[in-house]
Amino acid sequence: MKAAVLYGKNDLRVVKKKVLRPGMQEVLVKVEACAICGSDPKIVAHGWQNQPPYGEYIPGHEYAGTVVALGDGVVGFDVGDRIAVESHKGCGVCMNCIRGFYTVCMNYGNLAAGHRHYGFTTNGGFAEYAVNHINTLHKIPETLNFEEATLITTAGTSMYGITRIGGVEPGETVVVAGPGPVGLMATQLAKQMGAAHVIVTGTRDERLKLARELGADATINVKEEEVIQRVFEMTGGIGADVVLECVGTATALEDAVEYTRKNGRIALLGMHGQPVSINASRIMLSNITLAGSRAEGDRSVSKVAPLMGDGRLKCRPLVTHTFPLNQINEAVKTFVKRIGGAIKVVVKP
Amino acid sequence: MKAAVLYGKNDLRVVKKKVLRPGMQEVLVKVEACAICGSDPKIVAHGWQNQPPYGEYIPGHEYAGTVVALGDGVVGFDVGDRIAVESHKGCGVCMNCIRGFYTVCMNYGNLAAGHRHYGFTTNGGFAEYAVNHINTLHKIPETLNFEEATLITTAGTSMYGITRIGGVEPGETVVVAGPGPVGLMATQLAKQMGAAHVIVTGTRDERLKLARELGADATINVKEEEVIQRVFEMTGGIGADVVLECVGTATALEDAVEYTRKNGRIALLGMHGQPVSINASRIMLSNITLAGSRAEGDRSVSKVAPLMGDGRLKCRPLVTHTFPLNQINEAVKTFVKRIGGAIKVVVKP
Amino acid sequence: MKAAVLYGKNDLRVVKKKVLRPGMQEVLVKVEACAICGSDPKIVAHGWQNQPPYGEYIPGHEYAGTVVALGDGVVGFDVGDRIAVESHKGCGVCMNCIRGFYTVCMNYGNLAAGHRHYGFTTNGGFAEYAVNHINTLHKIPETLNFEEATLITTAGTSMYGITRIGGVEPGETVVVAGPGPVGLMATQLAKQMGAAHVIVTGTRDERLKLARELGADATINVKEEEVIQRVFEMTGGIGADVVLECVGTATALEDAVEYTRKNGRIALLGMHGQPVSINASRIMLSNITLAGSRAEGDRSVSKVAPLMGDGRLKCRPLVTHTFPLNQINEAVKTFVKRIGGAIKVVVKP
């Protein structure tokens, strides 16, 4: 098969590789589309802890395709099924996995113990074929094509963030910080779970415009407006019930702590490269909950799939570009530089 | 009656004051003991936002005594009842109070709306008599004297911190940072709720010794040992399930974020004067929950009272000094300077 | 003012009554519309425990109107505000009220302790004016007229049922048993909270048709189809994730226990006149949760009001009839006999 293999830092080549056979509770997937996630360019540039060796490592973790072969002990899936995958497969044994927290598996990176992080610690989807454990498979609603279906993990990540702060109650005001793919899916999800008002904050007007088209009630351009003051104005002086921090900048988190209401909740979905200086006093005095949210645990992907299928969560506007596998380096470049307003860039093997 | 009235910064005088009559759902309490809390010296030195005017303001919020008169609409209490009080009485109307989060009342400081923070925004217990709403009253178990009963809010605060991170499950490892009164009650409570191991961290050996006497399985002197490394050693490399941060120093919170296990929970009970630089990346990647915990919400005091009564939570070792009301300034000084190993200093009107 | 006063069993007369003055934290409401609830005809026929004396008792608890006068201590409301009410006002003191469970106040019926159940234990809304505590008031979105606004408690009751079983997760299958007003609002709410499929069961085709028009994905007429078998067919043999039992017949509850999936949840919103014989073995072996849900606790009304305002929850199709106050007995008859397909019958004072 053809596969994009990482040979070293910034050395991603499309080469021929042998197709593997699925093992116990695994299937072979004919990959039809694999999206580029924000972590992929970092992997290309710097590698990943616990990755397969350079020269063997196939990245890519947001993929969809068709089941073409079954290993032993497969239940619930059959050859021909159209599926999309989530990237984390826990060991199934540790204190976290046993309760659904498999994105924080205590045996992360330990292949012998059964853990898999597809596209990170084991091979992924920038290839014609991939082998996946059935725990990571989700059937695609008929209404979705494969490109759209690659967004299933993105939506699952947004969902998990919402779960981590106890859900969104009908009538609440939710601020989504960062109109990237995770933020744009979170915007739609919060609304579809009954949020009265969803406010999206960001720095690019075209993204904020898209957020409004996808259902945001209001947007704040943090470069042009005082975000803390604006949130209080928009909430009658109360502050936000819920903040979904999907951006990963220090300012976004610092601000969130300031404009969350007394007893409000903040989910931290963004990845922060640096320590963040937060107002711990306000967290304590205002009884605020701040919950880290790693990826798509708690089977979140299975919750959002039906809503992608019936059109409540729109994916198409986010898929802005597609490239054939051969042009993967150009695809990555398009994604990183946001050429042509790129949001989700999908590679088609 | 005699009362300690604050006339200005660092000007606390014992003077004569008129005894008030209890209003709707209020009682008159003959105060028998009122403990000094960490916030009291700050109030004496700097005042409090929304406080009564200097010259009228009676601080003190950890008090116990006897009901001597009833206002209208009182149910559940009678003259002669021995009671201890909690200091927050919410408006009972706002989105937070209606659900038990009355320590973060949206009408904080608004007396007309029904909010009271005894000893802060309205008069408190450094006096022979105080007027309290029945929501703040808790009957004292017979086995407790009034001095011990002043610790009921302290224990309630510890309880609320535990509630805020979803409780302690049997078998868990809990780190209590800070062996002050709140931390020492938290130590006992965590153990009495089934924690397998309670580790207390602090800087003073005599306090850590007391923590062990009260049930801590282990202690770490953070001045002498590498606390992060030690917690991982003590937990088989896993980290703490739960951290109760009861100290309010930046280092304690920063460290807690580092030694909490994947999917662990941190309750923030300590008051932080400065912003704290935390490892936001670890919170997100390890799916950690950090919950601010303000005071004694959710009727926490009523949960701990029976355990104080039957001896599961020991109060006596914490009450190190008592002073008559006339010597309140000396009592405050004893508390602040920790003269004679002072932990809880109680004033007896 | 004119008011409908109950003089004895089945003796409801429209007479002149004095308008009361609002007390502490109360307002005077000019009632514009008061709907008939299923409990009203029972009250007319049999009275209510703890009711005001015959000859003084004004029933009616689903009303909306305008604030025309304020008592002391009112915050958040002003003269001229358009409001709808919820009927339960807890004592605010007991172990349940303090945490938001005011529909199961431990001081139910005790007026001196501050409890009010408007239209039940104290006078209600079948009158030109009513006095209400501010805890029971909810501002009406501009888009709603008063007749529609009377449904706010109905929707709040549906909401509370969903809260009681831990919410509806996106992607779940919800069965709503009983397409009465509570069931029809529950149908819409479940969908607006992200349910993938909502199945409504009932006995009348025209109601089931309305359920589908309001968003139900499927309906089952239990007189014509085997409901247990049909639910399993519709869920791929798994059973329902959530059942909202809004009908109060023994068969509906018995069936619900049978067709709920392993680990599923049942909310019991219907009032049962008789003991029900349930399959306790299945509850235990399938780890099912069955939660009683009384009325509109946990400030549920405030959660649904915004969704009524923006049209996500449709009320108009449920308001089938209106009558002037003078014709209240005819209104009750129309409601009870379902004359002209009556669903909600609204009285306009």
Added chain:
Amino acid sequence: MKAAVLYGKNDLRVVKKKVLRPGMQEVLVKVEACAICGSDPKIVAHGWQNQPPYGEYIPGHEYAGTVVALGDGVVGFDVGDRIAVESHKGCGVCMNCIRGFYTVCMNYGNLAAGHRHYGFTTNGGFAEYAVNHINTLHKIPETLNFEEATLITTAGTSMYGITRIGGVEPGETVVVAGPGPVGLMATQLAKQMGAAHVIVTGTRDERLKLARELGADATINVKEEEVIQRVFEMTGGIGADVVLECVGTATALEDAVEYTRKNGRIALLGMHGQPVSINASRIMLSNITLAGSRAEGDRSVSKVAPLMGDGRLKCRPLVTHTFPLNQINEAVKTFVKRIGGAIKVVVKP
């Protein structure tokens, strides 16, 4: 090896069997002790759905022993480890298993899908050796001998019941219905989690006496006293906060619904042979939660193990008899007929 094999109804014979080799993530256990559970005599008499064929089926699911061989992919365990087992091993794939609800696995009995119910759908512990998946293993604290350690699943079952109703809060009153092994462990656990008062109900005075010795604050002999009335008397007219129904008789559940307080919770741990006629109206009007609790899900066994190890949960008083494997039929008879006051009867291979 020697093993007790079921050849048909009431035909349990000790015969020679081949020792199996452990597979993926499995270990071989040298069984040192296997207790008889209430379900075992039923299995001997009637068989079990999905059981192995008669002539091959080795029952027994409460066992402890030593790891003597490892299969592939074993992490966390080594040869020589002293362990006790829980009986349910979920498929790890389905919607329930993925979140920790493996006792209600959607693939129950499907060996190919990875489900195991040791001693029920696959062979168990009435044998010299057993093969177990590592998910079912729990290391035994040094302070426990193997006989005591067989109670680890019993205690886990009690724990799960408490988890299912949201835990026991400090200060609550808990009624445990039924002083069998599960009830006696529940009694101790509730107390060790901070319950203020634990009341045990039953029919045998010697068992109730043991309950008091193990920490129950009060007991009610339901044959001699009016249990509903007594619970209200003991709780100041309020009713029980929590009921743990561990007996499985219709009367016990019916009564529990009556004496639970408004907003209280009932966990249903007992197995009911017949439908139970319950007061559904009270469940709804009093906002009661009734949660079925199947066996030892949510890794409950790992929560209680440390408390068994440090003596907070006493096991020794429950182990009344031991028999060698050869006398297993006598052991079963002793257990069923409660000869010599038998509570837990342990078989030693």
